[in-house]
Amino acid sequence: MSGHMNLTLKVWRQKNAQTPGKFVTYKAENISPDMSFLEMLDVVNESLTHKKEDPIHFDHDCREGICGMCSLYINGRPHGPKRAITTCQLHMRSFSDGETITIEPWRSAAFPIVKDLATDRSAFDRIQQAGGYVSVNTGGVPDANSTPIPKVIADEAFNSATCIGCGACVAACKNASAMLFTSAKITQLGMLPQGQPERYSRVQAMVAQMDQEGFGNCTNTGACEAECPKEITLNNIAFMNNDFFSAKLFREQHAHDHTGGE
Amino acid sequence: MSEFKQTFNSSLGKKLLMALTGLFLCTFLIVHLGGNLLLFKHDQGFAFNSYANFLTHFPPIEVVAYLLYLAILVHSIYALVLTIKNRRARPVGYAVQSKSPQSWSSKNMGLLGAILLLFIVIHMGDFWFTYKYNNILGFKEYRTNQITGETTVTAFTPSNPDFERSYATENNVEIVRVKDLHARIQWSFSHLWYVAFYVIAMGAVSFHLLHGFQSAFKTLGWVHKKYNGIVYFIGTWLFAVIIPVGFALMPIVYYIQSLS
Numbered sequence: 001m002s003g004h005m006n007l008t009l010k011v012w013r014q015k016n017a018q019t020p021g022k023f024v025t026y027k028a029e030n031i032s033p034d035m036s037f038l039e040m041l042d043v044v045n046e047s048l049t050h051k052k053e054d055p056i057h058f059d060h061d062c063r064e065g066i067c068g069m070c071s072l073y074i075n076g077r078p079h080g081p082k083r084a085i086t087t088c089q090l091h092m093r094s095f096s097d098g099e100t101i102t103i104e105p106w107r108s109a110a111f112p113i114v115k116d117l118a119t120d121r122s123a124f125d126r127i128q129q130a131g132g133y134v135s136v137n138t139g140g141v142p143d144a145n146s147t148p149i150p151k152v153i154a155d156e157a158f159n160s161a162t163c164i165g166c167g168a169c170v171a172a173c174k175n176a177s178a179m180l181f182t183s184a185k186i187t188q189l190g191m192l193p194q195g196q197p198e199r200y201s202r203v204q205a206m207v208a209q210m211d212q213e214g215f216g217n218c219t220n221t222g223a224c225e226a227e228c229p230k231e232i233t234l235n236n237i238a239f240m241n242n243d244f245f246s247a248k249l250f251r252e253q254h255a256h257d258h259t260g261g262e
Numbered sequence: 263m264s265e266f267k268q269t270f271n272s273s274l275g276k277k278l279l280m281a282l283t284g285l286f287l288c289t290f291l292i293v294h295l296g297g298n299l300l301l302f303k304h305d306q307g308f309a310f311n312s313y314a315n316f317l318t319h320f321p322p323i324e325v326v327a328y329l330l331y332l333a334i335l336v337h338s339i340y341a342l343v344l345t346i347k348n349r350r351a352r353p354v355g356y357a358v359q360s361k362s363p364q365s366w367s368s369k370n371m372g373l374l375g376a377i378l379l380l381f382i383v384i385h386m387g388d389f390w391f392t393y394k395y396n397n398i399l400g401f402k403e404y405r406t407n408q409i410t411g412e413t414t415v416t417a418f419t420p421s422n423p424d425f426e427r428s429y430a431t432e433n434n435v436e437i438v439r440v441k442d443l444h445a446r447i448q449w450s451f452s453h454l455w456y457v458a459f460y461v462i463a464m465g466a467v468s469f470h471l472l473h474g475f476q477s478a479f480k481t482l483g484w485v486h487k488k489y490n491g492i493v494y495f496i497g498t499w500l501f502a503v504i505i506p507v508g509f510a511l512m513p514i515v516y517y518i519q520s521l522s
Contacts, residue, residue: 010357012357023357073356073358075358075361076356076358076359076360076361076362077360077361077362078362081361102357102358104356104357104358107352107354107355107356108351108352109350109351109352109353110351172360172362174348174360174364174369175348175351175352176348176351176352177273177348177351179273207272207273207274208272210273211272211273214350214351215273215351216347216348216350216351216352217273217276217277217344217347217348218273218277218481219348219368219371219477220368220473220476220477220480220481221364221365221368221369222363222364222365222368223360223362223363223364226362226363226364227362234480235485237480238480238483238484238485239483239485240274240483241274241277241278241480241481241482241483242482242483242484243483244272244274244483245274245278245482245483246483248265248269248275249269
């Protein structure tokens with residue numbers, strides 16, 4: 001078929017977290033340039049299954065760039081060479097015929113490999129569970145207009161909320177830091193009026209959980225914001241830092257504590 | 263663990279210490295460059311030697327100097343601790359090197375910092391330690407005629423080995439005798455390899471601060487579109503251009519002068 005591509009894939013294969021992995025080379029033949037990257041892997045897996053070989057494991061779900069499930073470190077970049085998309089939105093026309101593509105899993109101590117290219121990103125869930133919520137007590141339904149939110153704040157909070165928790169920020173960061181993810185969640189809730197009651201306890205709890213998971217430390221290099229499929233900015237990290245230091249240094253809520261701290 | 267320890271043991275607490283010590287060291291550079299501009303005065307080191315004597319004998323400066331050494335130590339040790347933690351956060355690296363867009367200086371802060379630490383050790387050993395604790399430096403006597411304003415310079419050998427500085431006025435002639443650090447600088451900067459080392463180290467200062475200055479503000483959380491431009495402007499032009507170029511000119515100018 002004319003216009004179709006033939007590619008060489010160097011894929012990381014690893015049985016489980018305990019077994020050491022290695023690169024295995026596969027041929028991807030007769031690939032349509034209009035396929036997504038994941039569909040190309042589906043084709044390769046189809047032929048592997050026919051040959052009674054173990055198909056390549058990779059994470060995927062919605063395939064429309066919104067669930068945050070797909071990953072893959074493609075030729076040195078999370079989600080491949082294009083800006084602001086996930087791997088499922090990456091088309092094979094972004095590569096050239098005959099190219100060799102190296103596919104690696106997210107590399108982070110906090111994201112252990114489940115199998116091949118699939119990693120366990122539940123560390124993100126635990127950070128979220130540590131404080132990434134707004135407690136809503138029971139009672140009557142408040143009128144929607146009783147909580148005014150400035151348009152700018154609504155937009156900024158929404159921009160932070162677009163984070164899909166895919167982990168590309170961790171994968172891209174030279175320090176494997178999760179500060180872009182954590183800060184996006186903190187900023188989203190910290191900006192809105194509904195998030196205020198838990199604002200300062202939230203930032204402390206989520207940062208503590210992030211540290212406990214074994215992620216690295218931000219050096220403001222900015223690879224995360226360049227690779228984020230949702231274009232979350234470094235400003236979120238500055239917002240988190242501001243709230244964290246504010247909470248730690250100025251907002252101890254013990255005005256009537258007579259012990260004087262210790 | 264106390265609240266205080268908990269704060270500074272957290273990832274953000276360590277970064278806060280890096281940012282604060284880093285910015286403190288930045289402010290020191292301004293003062294250091296300002297004072298050292300005296301090296302460009304053509305007075306055979308009169309002003310510079312008097313300034314060096316003042317720095318080592320003025321108590322508030324002594325206090326700030328010890329804060330400075332502490333800041334260098336904290337900045338270096340925390341950099342090491344954070345780097346080790348960052349390495350542990352990615353035990354298995356990537357086969358393909360990162361192609362994500364990111365500045366060279368931000369990726370090489372550790373290397374640049376290591377060059378700077380080496381430079382600081384050598385620089386302080388050669389000038390600060392020699393000046394304060396070593397009796398190998400000579401002395402100069404500056405006689406200024408207070409009517410004509412002319413200054414004559416002669417070498418001076420004190421009878422007391424602990425001599426530092428003396429000031430006297432005789433018949434409208436002001437006599438200042440002071441330890442001659444200037445001669446040591448002239449001697450050091452007459453070696454090409456030494457000059458090259460200084461220029462390379464100043465290159466490291468430039469790239470370290472090109473990223474470091476604005477990064478410190480991000481770490482502190484002081485990011486706002488109202489003043490981001492000013493922070494970037496100061497970080498780039500003052501700390502990555504004017505200051506390192508100003509310092510680098512000193513060994514270069516002295517080397518050129520040593521040739522003639």
